[in-house]
Amino acid sequence: MTAALPASTRDLMAKFGIEAAIFTGGPMASFSPLTGEQIAGLTPATEAETNAAIDRAHEAFLKWRSVPAPRRGELVRLLGEELRAAKDDLGRLVSIEAGKSASEGLGEVQEMIDICDFAVGLSRQLYGLTIATERPGHRMMETWHPLGVVGIISAFNFPVAVWSWNAALALVCGDPVVWKPSEKTPLTALASQAILDRALKRFGADAPEGLSQVLIGGADVGNALVVNPKVALVSATGSTRMGRIVGPKVAERFGRTILELGGNNAGIVTPSADLDMALRAIAFGAMGTAGQRCTTMRRLFVHESVYDTLVPRLIKAYASVSVGNVLETQALVGPLIDKDAYDGMQKALEAAKAAGGTVHGGARQPVGPDTAYYVKPALVEMPSQTGPVSQETFAPILYVMKYSDFDQAIGMHNAVGAGLSSSIFTLDMREMESFLSAAGSDCGIANVNIGTSGAEIGGAFGGEKETGGGRESGSDAWRAYMRRATNTVNYSRALPLAQGVVFDI
Numbered sequence: 314m315t316a317a318l319p320a321s322t323r324d325l326m327a328k329f330g331i332e333a334a335i336f337t338g339g340p341m342a343s344f345s346p347l348t349g350e351q352i353a354g355l356t357p358a359t360e361a362e363t364n365a366a367i368d369r370a371h372e373a374f375l376k377w378r379s380v381p382a383p384r385r386g387e388l389v390r391l392l393g394e395e396l397r398a399a400k401d402d403l404g405r406l407v408s409i410e411a412g413k414s415a416s417e418g419l420g421e422v423q424e425m426i427d428i429c430d431f432a433v434g435l436s437r438q439l440y441g442l443t444i445a446t447e448r449p450g451h452r453m454m455e456t457w458h459p460l461g462v463v464g465i466i467s468a469f470n471f472p473v474a475v476w477s478w479n480a481a482l483a484l485v486c487g488d489p490v491v492w493k494p495s496e497k498t499p500l501t502a503l504a505s506q507a508i509l510d511r512a513l514k515r516f517g518a519d520a521p522e523g524l525s526q527v528l529i530g531g532a533d534v535g536n537a538l539v540v541n542p543k544v545a546l547v548s549a550t551g552s553t554r555m556g557r558i559v560g561p562k563v564a565e566r567f568g569r570t571i572l573e574l575g576g577n578n579a580g581i582v583t584p585s586a587d588l589d590m591a592l593r594a595i596a597f598g599a600m601g602t603a604g605q606r607c608t609t610m611r612r613l614f615v616h617e618s619v620y621d622t623l624v625p626r627l628i629k630a631y632a633s634v635s636v637g638n639v640l641e642t643q644a645l646v647g648p649l650i651d652k653d654a655y656d657g658m659q660k661a662l663e664a665a666k667a668a669g670g671t672v673h674g675g676a677r678q679p680v681g682p683d684t685a686y687y688v689k690p691a692l693v694e695m696p697s698q699t700g701p702v703s704q705e706t707f708a709p710i711l712y713v714m715k716y717s718d719f720d721q722a723i724g725m726h727n728a729v730g731a732g733l734s735s736s737i738f739t740l741d742m743r744e745m746e747s748f749l750s751a752a753g754s755d756c757g758i759a760n761v762n763i764g765t766s767g768a769e770i771g772g773a774f775g776g777e778k779e780t781g782g783g784r785e786s787g788s789d790a791w792r793a794y795m796r797r798a799t800n801t802v803n804y805s806r807a808l809p810l811a812q813g814v815v816f817d818i
């Protein structure tokens with residue numbers, strides 16, 4: 314089957330109504346990590362095309378903002394229906410393009426469906442407050458209005474879910490979207506747009522042209538979105554390195570950002586932990602998606618009293634995990650995205666050894682052709698939090714460290730730049746509550762007795778510090794996609810001024 318991957322990709326794209334001529338023959342090559350074979354050659358958008366797309370989106374905004382929000386929700390409801398119908402095909406395409414296991418590919422599409430359901434309900438709940446005023450005969454309230462064009466820049470590892478988190482909310486909030494997907498995963502983006510096009514066709518004339526567009530290209534196309542003042546909000550998901558460039562550029566023009574950047578997520582296993590449960594949670598959190606989730610568990614602090622029970626079992630789980638082509642086998646761990654990811658992993662493992670670490674696993678596996686990069690996930694016992702441990706390496710490496718004092722563990726946990734996800738395994742209420750308290754985990758996500766990855770869409774997703782501070786998906790994340798107006802209405806016959814100021818003329 315591997316040799317036929319480009320052909321089967323073409324068949325799959327045809328199911329979305331996308332002809333091969335659209336995604337082959339161009340200079341921007343993309344590859345399936347399953348085999349390393351080229352599956353597409355696209356033509357990137359030029360700067361002029363990007364700006365024209367943004368202009369179209371802005372024109373669409375001027376109309377879409379006045380369509381009632383529940384009606385906007387109807388479009389997202391239809392998108393959810395189309396995603397349900399296309400789930401198997403899109404999930405498979407995610408597996409081909411990002412190398413995720415079949416179950417994770419389908420799970421990613423399920424996440425898209427879930428956020429659509431959430432956003433449909435939200436379309437009737439874009440509430441503002443009514444606030445007590447100090448002036449008699451007055452009323453004060455907040456109203457939320459559509460913001461403008463939302464530029465979405467996304468990473469390869471969640472090639473479609475990140476778009477849907479943003480697009481579903483943006484569309485009900487009254488904002489058109491322009492999406493620059495990762496240059497490593499352009500086909501799933503074209504397919505997702507085709508699915509939305511089906512929903513738009515059923516929705517009818519209320520939807521203006523240019524409501525949702527995809528721009529294929531690399532960092533330069535992303536940059537064109539970043540600097541264009543007609544893009545009111547740039548929602549950028551990717552490395553902290555990218556966020557350091559994008560954030561200041563958008564701030565310079567007083568645009569808004571949602572930055573969803575790198576993580577260096579940790580777990581703490583305390584003396585009272587249910588070790589069977591912790592073992593399974595850590596195994597999925599650290600090895601799942603071949604360590605290529607922003608929420609992947611990368612550091613583990615284990616209390617000295619349970620270290621010798623848990624860690625040998627973990628090492629055994631690492632040795633036995635199945636690594637392979639996820640389309641041809643039931644393997645739990647698929648490939649790394651490319652050679653750069655493999656080189657980065659080996660470099661980190663060398664640095665860990667030099668810092669006194671003991672490496673278990675991490676070797677390249679002979680799966681498929683030489684152009685594919687499969688590895689055994691690595692567990693590294695470290696003497697302390699040193700060397701490469703404080704940086705995110707986007708590969709399946711789990712650094713394991715021993716601790717003796719709970720506060721020391723929290724201190725080490727928080728002593729890195731990133732602040733995305735965290736978890737504690739404990740049955741001790743004091744430890745649990747301390748971890749969740751103001752003096753505990755400093756991350757945007759703090760879990761108890763589950764791993765660091767696998768968030769549900771109902772909660773706000775994102776992290777602090779070098780993770781960028783953005784929030785997407787559930788809870789009140791929608792507010793970032795709207796602008797707030799405070800309205801004060803005087804229905805009296807007098808004109809009292811606030812703070813008792815007198816200005817009689």
Ligand code: NAD
Nearest residue numbers: 468469494495531532535536551552555573574575576607
């Ligand atoms: P990346 O930073 O290399 O690329 C991400 C996106 O940014 C791509 O679309 C890329 O073209 C674009 N880009 C890069 N430089 C740019 C620039 N100067 N201007 C505009 N756009 C630019 O990241 P990646 O390798 O695709 O993804 C892995 C990284 O993403 C990891 O660090 C991971 O933790 C992070 N990530 C974070 C989240 C989150 O929600 N916090 C989710 C997924 C991935």
